Amino acid sequence: MISVDTxxxxxxxxxxxxxxxxxxxxCIRGLRITVWDILDMLASGMTEDEILNDYPYLExxxxxxxxxxxxxxxxxxxxx
Numbered sequence: 001m002i003s004v005d006t007x008x009x010x011x012x013x014x015x016x017x018x019x020x021x022x023x024x025x026x027c028i029r030g031l032r033i034t035v036w037d038i039l040d041m042l043a044s045g046m047t048e049d050e051i052l053n054d055y056p057y058l059e060x061x062x063x064x065x066x067x068x069x070x071x072x073x074x075x076x077x078x079x080x
Contacts, residue, residue: 010064026069028062038066 015026015035026035033055041051048063 008064010068011061012065012068014062014065015069026073028058028066031057033058035066035069038063039070 014029016028016030017024017026018030021027021030022032022034027033028035028038038051038058042048046054048060052058052060
């Protein structure tokens with residue numbers, strides 16, 4: 001059985017959408033790195049720690065927000 005810690009809720013305020021920045025794509029904390037950039041890096045095999053080393057302005061707490069945002073976006077897309 002898989003156990004998932006649901007005691008903490010990701011801070012989705014870390015994901016921002018600013019018109020004109022990265023074509024209005026969801027970015028992390030107003031930075032010019034998108035949720036999709038991070039997911040692409042993870043999908044290519046990078047670890048969270050490797051991404052943090054390459055992009056020191058990112059924070060460990062950004063990752064749960066990325067996952068939660070992508071999960072919600074996927075659900076919305078699947079029902080439309």
